[in-house]
Amino acid sequence: xxxxxxxxxxxxxxxxxxxxxxxxxxxxxxxxxxxxxxxxxxxxxxxxxxxxxxxxxxxxxxxxxxxxxxxxxxxxxxxxxxxxxxxxxxxxxxxxxxxxxxxxxxxxxxxxxxxxxxxxxxxxxxxxxxxxxxxxxxxxxxxxxxxxxxxxxxxxxxxxxxxxxxxxxxxxxxxxxxxxxxxxxxxxxxxxxxxxxxxxxxxxxxxxxxxxxxxxxxxxxxxxxxxxxxxxxxxxxxxxxxxxxxxxxxxxxxxxxxxxxxxxxxxxxxxxxxxxxxxxxxxxxxxxxxxxxxxxxxxxxxxxxxxxxxxxxxxxxxxxxxxxxxxxxxxxxxxxxxxxxxxxxxxxxxxxxxxxxxxxxxxxxxxxxxxxxxxxxxxxxxxxxxxxxxxxxxxxxxxxxxxxxxxxxxxxxxxxxxxxxxxxxxxxxxxxxxxxxxxxxxxxxxxxxxxxxxxxxxxxxxxxxxxxxxxxxxxxxxxx
Amino acid sequence: xxxxxxxxxxxxxxxxxxxxxxxxxxxxxxxxxxxxxxxxxxxxxxxxxxxxxxxxxxxxxxxxxxxxxxxxxxxxxxxxxxxxxxxxxxxxxxxxxxxxxxxxxxxxxxxxxxxxxxxxxxxxxxxxxxxxxxxxxxxxxxxxxxxxxxxxxxxxxxxxxxxxxxxxxxxxxxxxxxxxxxxxxxxxxxxxxxxxxxxxxxxxxxxxxxxxxxxxxxxxxxxxxxxxxxxxxxxx
Numbered sequence: 069x070x071x072x073x074x075x076x077x078x079x080x081x082x083x084x085x086x087x088x089x090x091x092x093x094x095x096x097x098x099x100x101x102x103x104x105x106x107x108x109x110x111x112x113x114x115x116x117x118x119x120x121x122x123x124x125x126x127x128x129x130x131x132x133x134x135x136x137x138x139x140x141x142x143x144x145x146x147x148x149x150x151x152x153x154x155x156x157x158x159x160x161x162x163x164x165x166x167x168x169x170x171x172x173x174x175x176x177x178x179x180x181x182x183x184x185x186x187x188x189x190x191x192x193x194x195x196x197x198x199x200x201x202x203x204x205x206x207x208x209x210x211x212x213x214x215x216x217x218x219x220x221x222x223x224x225x226x227x228x229x230x231x232x233x234x235x236x237x238x239x240x241x242x243x244x245x246x247x248x249x250x251x252x253x254x255x256x257x258x259x260x261x262x263x264x265x266x267x268x269x270x271x272x273x274x275x276x277x278x279x280x281x282x283x284x285x286x287x288x289x290x291x292x293x294x295x296x297x298x299x300x301x302x303x304x305x306x307x308x309x310x311x312x313x314x315x316x317x318x319x320x321x322x323x324x325x326x327x328x329x330x331x332x333x334x335x336x337x338x339x340x341x342x343x344x345x346x347x348x349x350x351x352x353x354x355x356x357x358x359x360x361x362x363x364x365x366x367x368x369x370x371x372x373x374x375x376x377x378x379x380x381x382x383x384x385x386x387x388x389x390x391x392x393x394x395x396x397x398x399x400x401x402x403x404x405x406x407x408x409x410x411x412x413x414x415x416x417x418x419x420x421x422x423x424x425x426x427x428x429x430x431x432x433x434x435x436x437x438x439x440x441x442x443x444x445x446x447x448x449x450x451x452x453x454x455x456x457x458x459x460x461x462x463x464x465x466x467x468x469x470x471x472x473x474x475x476x477x478x479x480x481x482x483x484x485x486x487x488x489x490x491x492x493x494x495x496x497x498x499x500x501x502x503x504x505x506x507x508x509x510x511x512x513x514x515x516x517x518x519x520x521x522x523x524x525x526x527x528x529x530x531x532x533x534x535x536x537x538x539x540x541x542x543x544x545x546x547x548x
Numbered sequence: 549x550x551x552x553x554x555x556x557x558x559x560x561x562x563x564x565x566x567x568x569x570x571x572x573x574x575x576x577x578x579x580x581x582x583x584x585x586x587x588x589x590x591x592x593x594x595x596x597x598x599x600x601x602x603x604x605x606x607x608x609x610x611x612x613x614x615x616x617x618x619x620x621x622x623x624x625x626x627x628x629x630x631x632x633x634x635x636x637x638x639x640x641x642x643x644x645x646x647x648x649x650x651x652x653x654x655x656x657x658x659x660x661x662x663x664x665x666x667x668x669x670x671x672x673x674x675x676x677x678x679x680x681x682x683x684x685x686x687x688x689x690x691x692x693x694x695x696x697x698x699x700x701x702x703x704x705x706x707x708x709x710x711x712x713x714x715x716x717x718x719x720x721x722x723x724x725x726x727x728x729x730x731x732x733x734x735x736x737x738x739x740x741x742x743x744x745x746x747x748x749x750x751x752x753x754x755x756x757x758x759x760x761x762x763x764x765x766x767x768x769x770x771x772x773x774x775x776x777x778x779x780x781x782x783x784x
Contacts (some may be wrong), residue, residue, distance in 0.1 A: 082776050089765050100758035109675035110753035143735050147726065148747065149752075373591075508717065511590040512670040519589065523582035524666055530578065530658070531571035538567025546561060 104156075104163050107480075114153060114505050117160050121230050124238060125165055128358055132241040136162070137199040139182070144195075153196060154214050154229045161233070168237070173199070200233060202240035209236070218532040226506045228298070231245055233505040246288040248490075249276040251312075255296030257468065261476035262293075265483060269490035285317045289493050290316060292340070293329040294468035300464075301339030313339050315336060320347075323462045325493035329468035332403040347447040347462040348417030350406040354429045356441060359425040372397040372421035372443050374481075379410075379418035381446050384488060388481050397421055397444075397481035404429060404441035404466035417447040420485065444470070444485065463489050552634060552642030553649075556616075557780060560650055564772065569611050573654050576604050581662045588657055595751055598724045599679045601655075602747060605691055606716040612647050613695025614709035617774075622703045637777045644771060647692045652685050675753035683750030686763035691716050693770035698772045 099105065108116050117125075126333060136158045138145060145155040162168045171182045175193055180192040185201075185208050197210035215224035216231055225492070248271045250258055266273045276283065276290075279300060283290070290423070300311035310318070330346065332355035344350065357367040374385040374394065378436045399421070407417045421444035429437045442468050450459040469475065475482040514522075560566030581601035634642075642679040654780040659681065664671040691712075698711040725744030727734045739745045746763070 079778065080780065083775065085772060086769055091771055093762055095760040095767050100756070105757045107755040107757070108753065109673065109679050109755060110673065114752065141732055141735075143726065143732065143739050145765075146739065146748075149748075152748070153752075176738055186766075314577050329721050512585060512588070512592045512666070514586060514669040515587075516587055518669075519582070519586040523578070523586050526578035526658075526661060526665075529573060530576045530661075533572060534571040535756065536569075538564055541562065541567075542564055 101159075102163070104160050117157065117164065118230065121234050122164070124234050125161065126166075126243045128167070128238060130165075132167060132202055134165075134168045134200065134202045134237050134241060136168065137173045137201065138175050139175050139193055139197045140168065141172055141174075142193045150211055150215065150224070151196065152169035153227055154211065154233075157229050157233060161237075171432075176213050176373075182319070191256050198233075200236035200240055202237070205240040205242075207236040207240060208544045209393075212452045224431060228333045229362045230505070246271050247284060248273045248289040248291055249283065249287055250274075250291040250293060251278060251295065251299075253274060253277050253279060253297075254292075254299065256293050258291065258293050258473050259473050261473040261483075262486070265471075265476060265486055266490060267421070269487055271490065278315050281540055283315055283324070287319065287324060289325045289327060289490070290319060291329075293327075293471070294331050294334075295337060295340065296334055298335075298337040299340045299343075304457055311339075313343050317343060317346075320460045322463070323458045323460050325463070326470040327465075327489070327493075329401065329465050329470060330403065331468050332401060332466075344462070344464070345408060347415060348410075348412065349445060349447060349462065349464045350405045350408055351427070351464070353464060354403055354426050354431045354436065356402055356404055356423055356429055356443075358427040360422055363396075364400075367428075368402075369398050369400045370402060370423055370427065370443065372399055375419050377418065377518075378418055379445075380448050381420035384420045384446055384486060384492075385481075387488070388484055393481055395481040395484065397485060398467040398475055399443050399467050400472070400475070402465075402470075404442055405443065405445050405464055405466050407445060409443060413449075413450055415447060415449045417445060420444045420446055436539075442466075446489070461489070461493055463493075549634070549638035549642040549645075552639050553646050556643050556646030558651065560646065565611075566650060567610070567662040569650065572611065573608055573651075574658050576608065576660050577601060577655070578662065580604065581659075582591040585666065589757065592670065594666065594677070595680075598684065598751065600683060602687060602744065603720060605688060606713050606720060609651070609688065609691040609695050609716060610709040611714055612665045613650060613692055613699050614705045615699070616643050616647065616696055617700040617704045618708045622705070628752065637771075640771050640774045640778070644692060644696055644767070647696070648689050651688050655688070656681070656746050659701060661688050673753065676751065677723060679750045679753045679755055682755065683747050683759075686760065690766040690770075691719075693774075694719075697770040697774045697777075700777045702735045766770060 074458065100248055108114070121348070138155065138158075140148075140151065142155070158168075158170050162170050171194075175182050175195070182197075184201075185193055185199050185206055193208065194210070197212070198209045198211065200207045200209070210230060214229040216226040216228050217224055246363065247298075248266055250256060251272065252275045263273055266435075271289070299316070301313045313354065328349075330351045332353075336353075340348070355368070357372060358370045359367045361371050361373075363369045363371060364420050373396070374389045375382040382389075388397075404423070404427075407418075409415075409417060413418075419442040421442075423441045423443055423546060425440045427438060428435050429439075429441065445464045447462040447464075448459055450457055452458075465471075470482055471486060477483075512519075521546040560569075582757050584593055584597035584600060643745055663672070663677060666677075694715050695708075695712040698715065699705075699708040702708050702711070719741070723739055723745045726738055729735050729738070746756070746759040749759060
């Protein structure tokens with residue numbers, strides 16, 4: 069018995085007990101980590117999945133596999149308060165839904181792991197990126213997107229992660245691919261490379277005869293590439309059915325998107341051009357050359373200059389601009405685009421790619437002007453409905469050769485711009501009725517005088533009282 | 549055990565130790581609270597107050613624990629304890645409980661006043677206040693157990709105090725250098741050990757059951773080791 073108290077066996081017993089405690093802790097921690105054994109005392113259940121979130125996730129096909137990829141190691145996520153919120157939520161979702169998994173993509177050791185999630189060759193997946201993927205659909209979020217940010221102070225005031233993640237999971241698991249329709253019957257043509265790019269962007273591409281067919285509800289994008297004849301307009305008699313322009317207009321009003329490639333020398337298309345004018349776009353009847361900034365001897369192959377403005381057009385090319393060596397975007401035999409307005413009602417129009425300031429405008433082979441012209445533009449109408457932004461985009465390029473095989477299949481930036489636009493237009497907005505979770509409001513409505521007064525009381529008065537009581541009792545005991 | 553507990557509590561309040569501890573504790577506690585909340589007004593952040601207190605424990609706890617066993621050894625009253633019919637576990641637990649009562653009681657009572665000011669002038673989240681208080685009490689209990697153990701090792705109170713400070717500081721800062729460590733396995737181990745990392749969930753209103761077990765385990769291990777030390781002395 070004494071050996072157990074102080075001998076060698078005592079030491080062994082002590083070591084065994086400590087080892088047992090460590091093992092119990094490790095096992096329990098592992099189980100608690102995977103099963104989310106914690107008690108959320110908050111009303112907002114900031115870390116937790118709400119019943120409303122569960123109801124939405126229950127609508128997803130249980131066979132659909134959803135993966136959430138984090139680009140930071142799990143312990144790094146745990147150590148960062150903001151990332152931890154997102155991580156804990158994903159863990160809880162994964163614990164409750166067998167078809168949801170999460171993992172860590174090491175972008176340093178395995179950079180190729182994130183290539184497929186980049187929307188352009190120059191966009192980057194950063195350590196705070198969160199990727200929700202299901203089959204071929206994916207959504208990439210930056211950490212900041214998971215929070216409601218005060219635009220003035222820049223600080224987060226609510227957590228919006230549940231809404232973002234659930235919405236992404238629902239959207240990614242929708243059975244159908246986004247559909248892009250290209251118009252026919254007006255002499256249009258599309259390059260094979262462009263069709264392949266659409267497929268790569270996750271689209272299903274179909275032709276449509278708007279004189280006979282309606283635009284399906286699941287259409288996301290209409291492509292009008294090199295039309296040589298005008299569309300049926302509102303002014304035309306169309307035997308009781310909607311005209312082509314009316315259909316396109318209604319499609320855009322229902323948050324559809326339009327891509328337009330027009331060539332120099334095309335005859336006037338009054339109905340179609342009137343539609344584009346509503347979106348602030350006018351294709352000028354001219355062709356551009358740029359002797360100082362072209363890659364061919366005829367000066368028609370203009371190297372575009374990316375917009376660096378804080379506009380929609382600028383944001384379209386921002387990831388290309390921010391790379392160390394941005395690829396060239398080439399527009400061959402292009403007509404200039406004139407923006408009729410920058411902002412009107414809820415619509416904004418801006419330029420993504422300009423010519424240089426030395427571009428020359430030719431009309432009927434005569435030089436009429438020189439200067440800087442818009443070559444690629446994007447117009448957008450956006451509206452917030454129930455805290456979700458709906459948008460309709462019109463993307464315009466002054467030449468159909470922007471999407472020619474030789475420009476899309478090479479290292480030019482043409483494919484990056486198109487791919488970025490396709491991905492942005494292809495995302496279906498899934499209205500999710502989930503509230504964001506407001507953080508606690510720490511603010512105190514206290515005057516400086518009150519703060520000083522109370523600080524004095526609690527910091528000095530109480531300790532003095534405690535010390536005084538101690539002195540009194542000590543003196544009484546001493547003289548007792 | 550109850551007799552030991554009563555004796556210890558009495559000794560705290562019949563000598564300057566208890567009052568000095570209470571005064572110093574309230575001073576630091578209230579100072580941190582004022583700096584983190586009252587003085588910040590609209591930018592008040594009660595989380596920073598709890599962080600201050602968490603780190604201030606390396607000063608406060610050693611004051612409380614340095615004399616727990618050291619004094620008995622120095623004054624040679626240790627033999628009375630060793631030969632008494634009280635179980636060693638009962639003795640250790642009684643001392644631990646007395647120290648924890650003083651620490652916890654002071655923390656709770658002082659914060660009742662502090663938090664009443666938060667409710668008077670603001671709209672705090674009760675859940676996070678409760679969870680962080682629970683976290684602080686657990687951390688305090690763990691550090692008291694560590695202090696108890698160190699105090700049992702030496703008869704010099706100063707050595708006991710500094711030894712406790714050293715261990716507490718190590719446990720507080722162990723996770724801070726994680727961002728500089730490339731190995732995921734090493735980072736995980738350090739995070740698992742880190743007292744501060746374990747405290748994080750409490751700041752969000754979460755009672756993490758694994759962390760609860762962790763803190764209770766620290767208390768158990770160090771009290772167990774304290775008992776082993778006295779077992780050895782009793783039977784050697």
